Amino acid sequence: GESVGLHLPTLSVQEGDNSIINCAYSNSASDYFIWYKQESGKGPQFIIDIRSNMDKRQGQRVTVLLNKTVKHLSLQIAATQPGDSAVYFCAENSGQAGTALIFGKGTTLSVSS
Amino acid sequence: DAGVTQSPTHLIKTRGQHVTLRCSPISGHKSVSWYQQVLGQGPQFIFQYYEKEERGRGNFPDRFSARQFPNYSSELNVNALLLGDSALYLCASSLNRAGDGYTFGSGTRLTVV
Numbered sequence: 001g002e003s004v005g006l007h008l009p010t011l012s013v014q015e016g017d018n019s020i021i022n023c024a025y026s027n028s029a030s031d032y033f034i035w036y037k038q039e040s041g042k043g044p045q046f047i048i049d050i051r052s053n054m055d056k057r058q059g060q061r062v063t064v065l066l067n068k069t070v071k072h073l074s075l076q077i078a079a080t081q082p083g084d085s086a087v088y089f090c091a092e093n094s095g096q097a098g099t100a101l102i103f104g105k106g107t108t109l110s111v112s113s
Numbered sequence: 114d115a116g117v118t119q120s121p122t123h124l125i126k127t128r129g130q131h132v133t134l135r136c137s138p139i140s141g142h143k144s145v146s147w148y149q150q151v152l153g154q155g156p157q158f159i160f161q162y163y164e165k166e167e168r169g170r171g172n173f174p175d176r177f178s179a180r181q182f183p184n185y186s187s188e189l190n191v192n193a194l195l196l197g198d199s200a201l202y203l204c205a206s207s208l209n210r211a212g213d214g215y216t217f218g219s220g221t222r223l224t225v226v
Binding site: 036041042043044045046089091093100101102103104105106 | 117146148153154155156157158161169171203205212215216217218219220
């Protein structure tokens with residue numbers, strides 16, 4: 001079926017380290033991908049997005065890489081800070097059903113100082 | 114400007130009851146989408162409404178229904194509540210059907226006992 005999954009349920013890093021969160025997707029028709037951060041008691045917060053005609057996109061301290069050959073998406077966070085501790089989800093939009101996003105299960109990032 | 118606002122923030126219902134959840138989109142946004150997030154999982158798409166019409170529906174039973182009002186606010190209704198309906202219900206609004214400016218609210222935590 002169509003689904004987006006993350007490789008690791010948890011990731012623990014030290015403050016200042018770089019973090020890499022991975023995601024595999026199964027729908028080759030998906031053309032838009034988004035990374036969200038969700039803190040406890042809050043809704044998902046947009047971090048960065050990428051369209052299928054790109055391989056890499058950079059934001060402030062974050063980079064998203066897309067490998068369409070192996071259907072893999074990753075989020076890199078540079079100089080991870082305690083405030084980055086949260087659950088991270090990748091989501092895809094296959095263009096069906098309007099703006100319906102398909103989310104994976106999430107990776108919990110814990111940053112220790 | 115206010116973001117996406119949802120009410121109530123928390124709710125406890127008994128099995129068999131019905132519930133109505135409300136969402137006010139960001140000013141100027143004409144599309145509203147609803148998601149269910151069960152504890153420990155990613156959000157799952159329920160509905161999208163645009164210009165007061167249903168534009169997309171996820172794999173949820175007919176107990177779930179929604180509507181959008183002329184002011185673009187929306188209600189999600191769930192009938193004959195089951196224990197498994199306990200979840201965080203998220204609303205997301207966007208400028209248009211394509212999803213520009215897609216933003217989530219903080220959700221309504223529904224507990225069915």
